[in-house]
Amino acid sequence: MNDVVNPAVTRKIAHLARLKLSEGEIERYTLELAKILDFVAQLSEVDVKGVEPAIHGIPLDPRFREDEPKALPEEETKRIVACSEQALYDQYKVPQVIGGE
Amino acid sequence: MQYPRHLYKKAWEWRAQLGTGKTTPAKVAEEYLARIKADKTNSFLTLMEAETKAAATKVNAAKGPLAGIPLAIKDNLVTLGVKTTCASKILENYVPPYTATVVKKLYEAGAVPMGKCNLDEFAMGSSNENSAFGPVLLPQDHARVPGGSSGGSAAAVAGNLAVVALGSDTGGSVRQPASFCGVVGLKPTYGRVSRYGLVAFASSLDQVGPLALDAQDCADLLETISGFDPNDSTSLERKVPEFGKAVEAIRTNSGKRNEFLKSLKVGVPAEFFADGLDPTVKKAVEGAIEALKKSGTKVVPVSLPHSKYALAVYYVVAVSEASANLARFDGVRFGTRVLPNGAQTSLEEMYEATRGTLFGNEVKRRILLGTFALSSGYYDAYYKRACQVRALVAKDFSQCFEKVDVIIGPTTPTVSFERGSKTNDPLAMYLSDIYTVPINLAGIPAVSMPYGTGEKGLPVGLQLIGAPFAEQKLLETVAALEVLHDEGKGA
Numbered sequence: 001m002n003d004v005v006n007p008a009v010t011r012k013i014a015h016l017a018r019l020k021l022s023e024g025e026i027e028r029y030t031l032e033l034a035k036i037l038d039f040v041a042q043l044s045e046v047d048v049k050g051v052e053p054a055i056h057g058i059p060l061d062p063r064f065r066e067d068e069p070k071a072l073p074e075e076e077t078k079r080i081v082a083c084s085e086q087a088l089y090d091q092y093k094v095p096q097v098i099g100g101e
Numbered sequence: 102m103q104y105p106r107h108l109y110k111k112a113w114e115w116r117a118q119l120g121t122g123k124t125t126p127a128k129v130a131e132e133y134l135a136r137i138k139a140d141k142t143n144s145f146l147t148l149m150e151a152e153t154k155a156a157a158t159k160v161n162a163a164k165g166p167l168a169g170i171p172l173a174i175k176d177n178l179v180t181l182g183v184k185t186t187c188a189s190k191i192l193e194n195y196v197p198p199y200t201a202t203v204v205k206k207l208y209e210a211g212a213v214p215m216g217k218c219n220l221d222e223f224a225m226g227s228s229n230e231n232s233a234f235g236p237v238l239l240p241q242d243h244a245r246v247p248g249g250s251s252g253g254s255a256a257a258v259a260g261n262l263a264v265v266a267l268g269s270d271t272g273g274s275v276r277q278p279a280s281f282c283g284v285v286g287l288k289p290t291y292g293r294v295s296r297y298g299l300v301a302f303a304s305s306l307d308q309v310g311p312l313a314l315d316a317q318d319c320a321d322l323l324e325t326i327s328g329f330d331p332n333d334s335t336s337l338e339r340k341v342p343e344f345g346k347a348v349e350a351i352r353t354n355s356g357k358r359n360e361f362l363k364s365l366k367v368g369v370p371a372e373f374f375a376d377g378l379d380p381t382v383k384k385a386v387e388g389a390i391e392a393l394k395k396s397g398t399k400v401v402p403v404s405l406p407h408s409k410y411a412l413a414v415y416y417v418v419a420v421s422e423a424s425a426n427l428a429r430f431d432g433v434r435f436g437t438r439v440l441p442n443g444a445q446t447s448l449e450e451m452y453e454a455t456r457g458t459l460f461g462n463e464v465k466r467r468i469l470l471g472t473f474a475l476s477s478g479y480y481d482a483y484y485k486r487a488c489q490v491r492a493l494v495a496k497d498f499s500q501c502f503e504k505v506d507v508i509i510g511p512t513t514p515t516v517s518f519e520r521g522s523k524t525n526d527p528l529a530m531y532l533s534d535i536y537t538v539p540i541n542l543a544g545i546p547a548v549s550m551p552y553g554t555g556e557k558g559l560p561v562g563l564q565l566i567g568a569p570f571a572e573q574k575l576l577e578t579v580a581a582l583e584v585l586h587d588e589g590k591g592a
Contacts, residue, residue, distance in 0.1 A: 004479075010469065017424060017472040018431070018449070019465055020457030029469055032527055036470060039528055040413045040483065046490050053488030056305050056335075057291055057495050057544020058569050063334050079198040083435040092433050095440070095448045 005034045104283045104551045104560060106314040106583070109261040112170045113317050119162040119169050126169030130157040130213050133171040137215060137262045142238040144253040144262055146176050147184050148216040160211040166321035166345055168211030173263035175254045176217035177224055177300040178204055178309070187300050188232035189222045191436045191459035201298020202333070203267060203309050203326040210325045215263050218253030222461045223427065224274055224302045226250050227533040230524055231463045238520075239281060241559065245517040248278030248533075254312050255282040265322050266312040271302050272415050273512075273537025275310035276549035280512035280562020283551040285319045285579060286312045288537075290569050291544035292337035294323075295330030303422035304335070306415075306541040316550070316580035317352055320344035323572060342573045351580040358581050362396040365578065366505045368403030373510035373536055385553025385561035386511045392585040393509075403501045403508060407493040411539035412531060414494065417474050417487035418542070424471025427464070431455060466527065495543040502568040507578055511536055512562030516555040536564060546572045550579045552586055 010030045014021045021029070072080075077090055086093040118124050130153050137145055153171075162169045174180065177187045179197035186192045200208075208214070221231035229237040229252025237252040239245040240260035247256040251268025255278035258266050268275040270288035279286025288310045299309055311322035324344040330336040350357050369390060374383060394400050432438035432455035439454040440446040446454070460468070474483040501508055513533055523530040540547040545567060552563040563582070567575045 005473070009473075013469050013472045013476065014457075015453075016476065017468050018428075018452040018456055019460070019468060020453035021465070025465075029466060032466060033470055033473065035528060036416060037473075040417055040487075043410060043413050043417075043486050043490055044482075046407070046410060046486075046493065048486060048489035048493070051489040051492050053485055054492035054495055055488060057491070057542055060292060060335055061337060076198070083195065083198060084433065085436075085438045094433055095446050095451050097448050 005030055005037060102554045102558070102560070105259045105261070106284070109314060110264070111314045111318050112167060112264045112321060115170060115264065116166060126157040126160050126162055126213060129169060130154070130171055130215070133215060133263060140260065140262055141243065142240055142247070142256050142260055143219055143235050144237050144256040144260065145173070145216040146186060146188065146219050146234055146253070149183055149214050152183065152214050156208070156211070156213045160213065164211040167207065167265070167325055170212050170265060171215050171263045172207055172212040173215055173218050173254055173257040173266035174204060175220055175251050175266070175268050177220060177269060178267060179298040179300065180204055180217065183217065185217065185300070186234070187223045188220045188234055189459065189461065189464070190233045191430050191455070193233075193437060195435050199298065202295035202330045204298065206326050207267070212265070218251070218257055218266065220253055221250035222464050223300065224250040224269055224271055225423070225463050225467055227273070227277055227530050228518070228520070228523065229253065229278070230520065231461055233461055236520060239517050241283070242517070242557070244519055246281065246520055248281035248517065250274040251286070251312065252278050255279050255284055255286065258282070258284045258312050258314060264314070265318055267326070268310055268312050269299055270308055270310045270541065271306045272419060272541050273534040275312060276512050276537050276547060276562065276564060277534060279312055279549040280560070281517035283560030284312055285315055285548065285550045286310060287319055287323060287548040287572065287575070288540060288546060289323065289327065289572060290546045292335055293339065293546070293570065293572070294326050295328070295333045295336050297330050297332035301426040303419040304426060305422060306419060316348050316576050316583055317345070319548070319579070320348040320576045323576070339570060344573055344576055347573050348576050348580045351577045352584070358584060359396065361577055362393065362398050362581055365393070365398045365507065367393055367398055367400050368501050368505035368508045369400060370403050370405045370408070370501070370508060370510060372405050372408050377514050377532070377535070378511060379515045379555060381555035382511050382513070382515060382561050385555060386509070386563055389552045389563050389582060390509060392582065396585060401505060403505060405497045405501065405539065407490065407497050408539045410490050411494050411542055412535055414487045414490045414542055415538040416470070416531060417483050418491060420467040420471035421474045421484050422471070424468045424475065427468055463527070491542045494539050498539070498543045498545055498566070506567070506571070506574050508566040510564050512549040512564040513537070516557070516559035516561060540566055545569055546575060548575045548579055550582065552582060
């Protein structure tokens with residue numbers, strides 16, 4: 001059995017991924033992740049010396065543009081902001097970020 | 102064996118009737134809408150009745166192959182003003198502010214949108230049992246699964262609820278459900294079709310693909326949605342062939358068909374016929390190979406030695422990309438928010454509660470796995486190594502295509518399985534995609550078509566794999582095999 005994953009590791013990953021999990025979930029995911037990582041471990045038998053990692057299957061035409069801000073028509077801005085459950089003055093409203101005291 | 106293409110009217114058959122004024126797009130739409138409303142397979146999540154009516158009324162039926170044709174859209178393609186849920190609680194009430202390029206192209210071609218189709222949550226799954234809004238049932242046997250993740254789209258076509266459908270394929274999500282449902286489903290070359298407006302799962306693997314009753318409809322649909330899109334940085338500037346005309350020639354002209362079959366070179370990879378392949382599926386696929394041989398097609402063995410590692414590569418690469426892509430669902434800009442302590446909830450508590458509560462099991466499992474693979478200390482051992490093996494998987498294919506035009510094999514190791522039979526074992530579920538994931542890793546095109554039957558008389562999917570941008574050759578082969586199958590050759 002995979003010895004890399006244990007409940008403490010799962011808890012740490014869950015925090016990195018911003019997922020609130022119950023203790024039951026931590027336990028179950030720990031077992032499942034260990035099983036999947038055991039399966040993935042077969043990749044260590046492949047000789048990859050000198051192999052360039054492939055980020056895509058086939059070569060793509062690299063495409064870049066200037067990073068210039070573009071003003072949107074007002075109704076489009078409104079339509080986008082309206083997707084949020086809590087918007088105010090065309091801005092997103094979020095809970096307080098910095099401590100209050 | 103009767104496949105859905107034998108039972109139901111295809112787009113090119115409707116076209117003949119619409120062209121002569123025998124019926125109208127509005128009447129056709131009404132007929133399909135009535136069936137959707139009476140349907141028990143849970144294939145649709147949202148109906149688009151207002152859009153259906155508007156499109157069917159104003160369309161010029163003479164416009165093109167898809168004008169006036171009922172279309173189903175997988176619910177991970179955004180539609181302006183129409184809910185797009187990705188079958189997730191987190192997007193249960195999300196109404197997008199724009200429309201995906203592929204959907205827009207189909208609107209412009211006169212297709213009549215019927216609704217948004219059910220799927221595995223965020224396209225993660227192989228049985229459609231991971232939908233937050235209930236599973237989709239296989240139209241042919243309600244105790245079984247339609248496959249996934251485009252299960253609703255495939256079931257809609259197989260159940261005669263729409264004539265054509267859009268799906269998306271990250272590791273087999275168009276081809277595997279096409280195989281289970283007995284319809285044709287194609288994953289295009291990476292970059293052939295725009296991903297703009299497709300909710301991203303694994304960006305280096307995702308492609309939108311057509312689902313249809315036969316090669317002709319599939320070709321017409323692919324031709325309509327293909328092409329460069331400045332809104333997708335991975336979209337490629339390639340000329341779009343006339344897929345529809347090419348298939349029509351093979352379908353209707355026996356001389357051309359025989360000539361095509363004689364000039365075709367097909368490769369059979371031993372690795373796709375090894376342990377784990379159901380014997381009835383194997384027999385059906387061998388029937389297709391036999392039919393090709395009898396028609397003069399050159400069939401040779403080929404080897405894909407690294408394909409056995411493809412699933413392991415996939416479950417590192419796809420989940421790593423997913424963990425990054427799904428970071429955007431935090432309750433701030435779109436989707437539902439969970440505030441466990443009301444106004445006292447902190448920003449971080451909101452993120453964690455929103456994501457922890459509203460994502461389903463499989464989605465959380467994959468985000469965790471991807472976060473792990475990308476985390477400090479593990480990156481080289483998992484993500485980097487997986488990308489290196491990915492290069493070897495892709496190289497195997499390019500070496501094969503120096504010798505053959507098309508690689509042939511099964512789409513899936515079994516026919517459709519019973520609901521609930523794999524839900525407690527993620528690895529067993531993942532194995533359903535063992536023959537489809539290598540194709541996504543390599544970025545090449547592949548299509549699944551029904552050929553023969555397996556256990557309980559259920560359809561078997563035959564997978565045809567091509568070199569980059571060889572979709573035309575694949576569709577021509579499907580069209581030729583449809584004829585060979587129906588003539589009873591090698592079946």
